[in-house]
Amino acid sequence: MHPIEDGELISDYFDGVLDNGQVNLLETHLRDCQPCWEEITLMHRLDKLFSRAPMVMPPTGFAQKVLARLEEREARRGVLRVLPFLLIGALLLASVLAFSLLDPLRVMLDGYMPLISMGTKILMDGVGALFSLCRASTTALKAMVAVLDQRFVLLYSLTALVVMLLWARLVAPRLAYSYQYKGG
């Protein structure tokens, strides 16, 4: 086998770990074998060429750019983490508003009440199947509508709205951050 075909031998030769005897054998072969001589000569030239090539440096302000991208990505992730909480809040709010609007309508269309109640129940059960929190809210609202106290419904709606806003602003971002970085 030609020495050049022996990857182990050539690697050791370039790493300078061959003993004198092996080096002499290789060099004797190179004097008589033109293809091997050419290839090893070019490999030597490559070694020199690569060793002269400097380490390229990144442009100025590289670290600042990395940090800017990091902060941008964190902000985006924060929004994505909060999104489910906002969605739950929006559904809750929608259910509250739907009942607030449906109640006067129910009074006006008293004769159609069984139909409206059934439709409302189907809608609310569908939502509640996805979000248990929403379902609990729906049940509470149903109870409130049953007593026909519109002031109580309005008070409940406003309280729910405030709680949701506080949740989205104060609690959800902390939960999202904790989830992302503490592996929670």
Next chain:
Amino acid sequence: MEEDWIRRSAEGDHGAFALLVEKYQGQVYSLAYRLLGDRGEAEDAAQEVFLRVYLRLKDYDSKRQFSTWLFAIASHHCIDRLRRRRLVISFEDLPPKRSVAVERSPIEGVVLEEEQAEIRQLLLSLSPEHRLVVVLRYWHDLSYAEIAGITGEGEGAIKSRLHRARRILAQGMKGSQVGRVALEEERCTL
């Protein structure tokens, strides 16, 4: 000190992470540049590597050398980019880029420029896997064991891949002006 930066970065301290970036930016950028052959893409890739490092710091095993772990992430990211790029554009279609700006005399500058262009062309003739081994060996001075730690392969495989890469490069050089001149010079010295 580095352990402290790593721990604080994992806890979300951007200041500590900036120190890590400052320390390793040259090596990561250089690796990306030699692998990708394009300064703009290398900068983008190096930034992305550091973002990935930040997000994975909580999984970092402190028994492992940090630089090896970092190079592994950088290498995989750059090779992924090269594989994706293959589907879009032929590497040889890319125009040659200007190389590093270093304070040198005009003649030295021209020589260096030509050498950089030659190196770039030679590296581009290799597959991503061969290129990675060459870059880690020549520009980052890593041992076979360290390269094996980065690529997840055996030392023997790395050794034979480096030899194969050297042969491909030598063959590529043979057809070039630089290669012909090199052989002529060596013949004259015999």
